Amino acid sequence: MSTNSTPRTGGRLRNEEAHRSVLEATAALLVENGYGALTIEGVAKRANVAKSTVYRWWKSKPELVMDASVHVPTPGPDPAPETAVDPASGAAEIDTGSLAGDLAAFLADLYGAAADPVRARALTGLAAEAQLDPGSAAPFRDWARTRRELVLVLLARAVAREEIPAATDVESAADLVLGPFWYRLLVMGAPPARAEGAAHAAAVLHGIAAGK
Amino acid sequence: MSTNSTPRTGGRLRNEEAHRSVLEATAALLVENGYGALTIEGVAKRANVAKSTVYRWWKSKPELVMDASVHVPTPGPDPAPETAVDPASGAAEIDTGSLAGDLAAFLADLYGAAADPVRARALTGLAAEAQLDPGSAAPFRDWARTRRELVLVLLARAVAREEIPAATDVESAADLVLGPFWYRLLVMGAPPARAEGAAHAAAVLHGIAAGK
Amino acid sequence: MSTNSTPRTGGRLRNEEAHRSVLEATAALLVENGYGALTIEGVAKRANVAKSTVYRWWKSKPELVMDASVHVPTPGPDPAPETAVDPASGAAEIDTGSLAGDLAAFLADLYGAAADPVRARALTGLAAEAQLDPGSAAPFRDWARTRRELVLVLLARAVAREEIPAATDVESAADLVLGPFWYRLLVMGAPPARAEGAAHAAAVLHGIAAGK
Amino acid sequence: MSTNSTPRTGGRLRNEEAHRSVLEATAALLVENGYGALTIEGVAKRANVAKSTVYRWWKSKPELVMDASVHVPTPGPDPAPETAVDPASGAAEIDTGSLAGDLAAFLADLYGAAADPVRARALTGLAAEAQLDPGSAAPFRDWARTRRELVLVLLARAVAREEIPAATDVESAADLVLGPFWYRLLVMGAPPARAEGAAHAAAVLHGIAAGK
DNA sequence: CGCTAACCGAGACGGTACGTCAAGTCTTAAC
DNA sequence: GTTAAGACTTGACGTACCGTCTCGGTTAGCG
Numbered sequence: 001m002s003t004n005s006t007p008r009t010g011g012r013l014r015n016e017e018a019h020r021s022v023l024e025a026t027a028a029l030l031v032e033n034g035y036g037a038l039t040i041e042g043v044a045k046r047a048n049v050a051k052s053t054v055y056r057w058w059k060s061k062p063e064l065v066m067d068a069s070v071h072v073p074t075p076g077p078d079p080a081p082e083t084a085v086d087p088a089s090g091a092a093e094i095d096t097g098s099l100a101g102d103l104a105a106f107l108a109d110l111y112g113a114a115a116d117p118v119r120a121r122a123l124t125g126l127a128a129e130a131q132l133d134p135g136s137a138a139p140f141r142d143w144a145r146t147r148r149e150l151v152l153v154l155l156a157r158a159v160a161r162e163e164i165p166a167a168t169d170v171e172s173a174a175d176l177v178l179g180p181f182w183y184r185l186l187v188m189g190a191p192p193a194r195a196e197g198a199a200h201a202a203a204v205l206h207g208i209a210a211g212k
Numbered sequence: 213m214s215t216n217s218t219p220r221t222g223g224r225l226r227n228e229e230a231h232r233s234v235l236e237a238t239a240a241l242l243v244e245n246g247y248g249a250l251t252i253e254g255v256a257k258r259a260n261v262a263k264s265t266v267y268r269w270w271k272s273k274p275e276l277v278m279d280a281s282v283h284v285p286t287p288g289p290d291p292a293p294e295t296a297v298d299p300a301s302g303a304a305e306i307d308t309g310s311l312a313g314d315l316a317a318f319l320a321d322l323y324g325a326a327a328d329p330v331r332a333r334a335l336t337g338l339a340a341e342a343q344l345d346p347g348s349a350a351p352f353r354d355w356a357r358t359r360r361e362l363v364l365v366l367l368a369r370a371v372a373r374e375e376i377p378a379a380t381d382v383e384s385a386a387d388l389v390l391g392p393f394w395y396r397l398l399v400m401g402a403p404p405a406r407a408e409g410a411a412h413a414a415a416v417l418h419g420i421a422a423g424k
Numbered sequence: 425m426s427t428n429s430t431p432r433t434g435g436r437l438r439n440e441e442a443h444r445s446v447l448e449a450t451a452a453l454l455v456e457n458g459y460g461a462l463t464i465e466g467v468a469k470r471a472n473v474a475k476s477t478v479y480r481w482w483k484s485k486p487e488l489v490m491d492a493s494v495h496v497p498t499p500g501p502d503p504a505p506e507t508a509v510d511p512a513s514g515a516a517e518i519d520t521g522s523l524a525g526d527l528a529a530f531l532a533d534l535y536g537a538a539a540d541p542v543r544a545r546a547l548t549g550l551a552a553e554a555q556l557d558p559g560s561a562a563p564f565r566d567w568a569r570t571r572r573e574l575v576l577v578l579l580a581r582a583v584a585r586e587e588i589p590a591a592t593d594v595e596s597a598a599d600l601v602l603g604p605f606w607y608r609l610l611v612m613g614a615p616p617a618r619a620e621g622a623a624h625a626a627a628v629l630h631g632i633a634a635g636k
Numbered sequence: 637m638s639t640n641s642t643p644r645t646g647g648r649l650r651n652e653e654a655h656r657s658v659l660e661a662t663a664a665l666l667v668e669n670g671y672g673a674l675t676i677e678g679v680a681k682r683a684n685v686a687k688s689t690v691y692r693w694w695k696s697k698p699e700l701v702m703d704a705s706v707h708v709p710t711p712g713p714d715p716a717p718e719t720a721v722d723p724a725s726g727a728a729e730i731d732t733g734s735l736a737g738d739l740a741a742f743l744a745d746l747y748g749a750a751a752d753p754v755r756a757r758a759l760t761g762l763a764a765e766a767q768l769d770p771g772s773a774a775p776f777r778d779w780a781r782t783r784r785e786l787v788l789v790l791l792a793r794a795v796a797r798e799e800i801p802a803a804t805d806v807e808s809a810a811d812l813v814l815g816p817f818w819y820r821l822l823v824m825g826a827p828p829a830r831a832e833g834a835a836h837a838a839a840v841l842h843g844i845a846a847g848k
Numbered sequence: 849c850g851c852t853a854a855c856c857g858a859g860a861c862g863g864t865a866c867g868t869c870a871a872g873t874c875t876t877a878a879c
Numbered sequence: 880g881t882t883a884a885g886a887c888t889t890g891a892c893g894t895a896c897c898g899t900c901t902c903g904g905t906t907a908g909c910g
Contacts, residue, residue: 012855036344128340132248179391223885224875435859460768474862552764556672603815631843
């Protein structure tokens with residue numbers, strides 16, 4: 001595109017090769033040693049890149065890890081599941097016609113993300129970082145918030161369809177939908193299998209639809 | 213751990229004063245700067261104690277923090293809420309006659325713990341540590357497991373009372389009871405108010421008792 | 425060691441100011457408190473330098489001290505006495521035409537080095553270190569070996585000049601030339617005055633039973 | 637017996653067994669790891685004795701080591717060579733009628749001491765300690781001074797016998813007799829063999845320029 | 849074509865905390 | 880009241896990364 005907003009007047013172009021190799025090194029080290037043992041210095045060495053190059057493009061470890069987990073190639077048939085981070089488009093993609101179906105689809109996606117070793121390690125590590133350093137909690141909180149908003153959209157749609165009472169406390173309901181996932185991932189220490197998403201969806205649903 | 217049960221045959225007695233001051237310094241620093249900024253060295257300095265004295269009694273930061281959070285004086289009317297860590301005795305203390313009452317009581321206790329700044333900081337910090345270093349996850353996982361076992365006892369009692377179907381998937385139910393708490397604490401970053409426990413209890417209960 | 429001959433291919437330039445201040449701090453502390461009380465940490469603090477900077481350039485206390493003693497400015501008229509460490513060039517510089525003269529010159533140099541407080545402290549400290557930790561004996565043993573080889577050159581020249589018998593046991597003779605110096609320095613605890621070198625030179629040449 | 641001269645008024649008796657085992661542990665560790673790696677703590681552990689017991693009887697590491705080296709059983713035919721520390725009695729024992737013989741005998745004794753691993757390690761270690769901490773140099777300096785005084789006695793006897801000129805500088809001569817031994821032991825790092833004592837004795841007597 | 853950026857690798861630098869070790873002192877219990 | 884056990888303060892060790900910085904050298908686009 002001709003309309004380039006960055007006002008550069010010269011200078012060497014960014015080395016895409018170096019960029020990619022940093023992200024790959026991050027993903028590899030994440031799986032091998034975990035988030036805690038991951039150091040910027042180690043990533044630079046593994047990627048055959050200067051430490052300052054890493055710092056130039058990612059201003060903190062959480063941002064680097066988030067970026068690496070987003071760009072990891074997805075094994076499934078979905079070519080770009082991470083484009084679903086926008087609640088609006090995410091809700092558009094997930095539309096089975098019933099709350100039960102929507103929740104099942106949403107949770108399958110969520111549990112599927114946790115099944116990928118890179119993304120699971122990234123999520124747990126970023127969650128940890130968010131506790132330890134509030135200043136670098138943003139990447140993680142944003143990711144989590146997006147999922148919650150998506151759930152709220154699904155619930156609103158169910159209310160509109162009169163599947164659930166208009167008086168439903170949707171905030172509490174969202175807690176119920178998302179809670180078990182994070183509890184299993186962060187507290188129990190074992191990411192739940194993708195298949196367990198269905199059981200949770202059922203348990204949650206009966207709770208929500210109880211008065212119906 | 214600080215509790216030494218082996219019968220001594222001589223030697224200088226342990227300095228209880230130093231012990232107490234270490235725990236107090238830990239609690240104070242935890243609240244002031246958070247778990248991430250807490251260092252053994254800083255605790256020792258604040259407590260006017262040698263670093264090696266800290267290492268003698270607590271072999272890692274997680275153990276120290278867990279101990280400090282357990283020994284923090286409880287502000288509430290309950291003189292010793294931490295005695296409820298044993299599922300059996302905990303279940304004995306919490307026995308209102310109905311699942312609804314039991315869950316409300318349990319969640320009030322749980323949310324109450326998170327309302328204490330020291331314990332909230334300790335819990336989130338230990339959760340973070342558990343992600344970063346699997347080797348020091350034990351104190352946190354033990355604490356969490358104890359709560360889960362207590363919930364399972366409450367559920368089993370409800371089954372025995374025929375309040376809920378014998379076929380109830382109690383593991384899923386436990387996830388539902390505990391999930392929202394940890395989700396709010398670790399992911400949303402704001403410990404839920406004690407009063408919200410009731411809303412959660414209600415939402416969960418209707419789900420579980422749906423078939424009834 | 426601080427002398428790096430490898431041609432650099434990038435990287436921040438070494439801070440000569442910091443370097444110099446480390447060596448000066450080492451020399452000062454050596455004189456003030458002695459080798460035993462000298463710590464890397466103390467040197468760093470005194471030099472206003474990070475501990476890691478010291479460790480980067482000198483991998484052990486003996487190397488640091490040896491370097492500091494070599495770079496200490498010489499008070500005497502000799503502008504660079506340490507250039508005499510090479511036996512060949514040292515022998516070239518010391519060439520009075522007679523063994524008596526050569527030994528007198530050599531011992532004057534040697535005793536002169538011990539008269540400098542920094543170098544005397546360094547020598548005795550390094551000698552001590554060599555006993556305690558064979559692994560870090562190298563700097564000291566190298567220094568001492570160089571002196572011995574120089575003496576052997578002087579003796580060989582005397583043999584060539586037919587000043588002394590060709591059958592002379594030069595190794596024993598070297599022990600005799602160097603022994604008293606080290607004995608006074610390390611065992612008696614008082615470095616011999618420069619002037620005493622002449623008396624030792626005479627005694628060495630003729631032996632105890634000389635007049636007989 | 638009723639007439640007890642020791643004025644003790646009660647208390648536990650000193651444990652001779654513990655005493656002996658400390659000295660043995662010291663000697664063993666000295667040989668195994670060297671003086672530098674020897675710690676009071678290590679000795680206490682090896683001797684199955686409390687650290688404070690060691691400190692009660694020996695106020696410093698040098699004193700302990702000196703004591704251990706003195707009490708080490710001598711392998712040779714001489715049942716108590718260490719009784720020769722008194723210059724007077726030492727000189728009485730060494731009296732061959734000629735300076736050459738006396739020196740040969742003295743040096744054989746001296747080199748013999750260095751041939752014993754425990755005593756060699758003790759001597760070099762104590763020499764090191766004397767450099768590092770002037771306050772604990774006493775045991776070593778006393779030992780060395782006693783040898784020097786013995787040499788001076790031998791030389792005085794030679795003067796009296798008119799073997800050497802009355803004007804002989806006996807202090808310089810003593811330096812010549814003792815220097816090579818310490819030089820070999822402390823600087824070269826290899827204790828001279830017992831047999832080399834004879835060569836040194838000869839060289840000392842006649843000097844380098846002897847044959848001329 | 850040369851100027852001007854911005855990139856990149858290398859690595860020095862001041863920091864901070866780590867967890868370990870031993871020193872030497874002190875307090876208590878056992879004999 | 881000596882001996883044993885061991886808690887305690889102190890201080891340095893050597894290591895690992897942090898995030899910043901200053902270089903030399905490269906590689907574009909713009910004028």
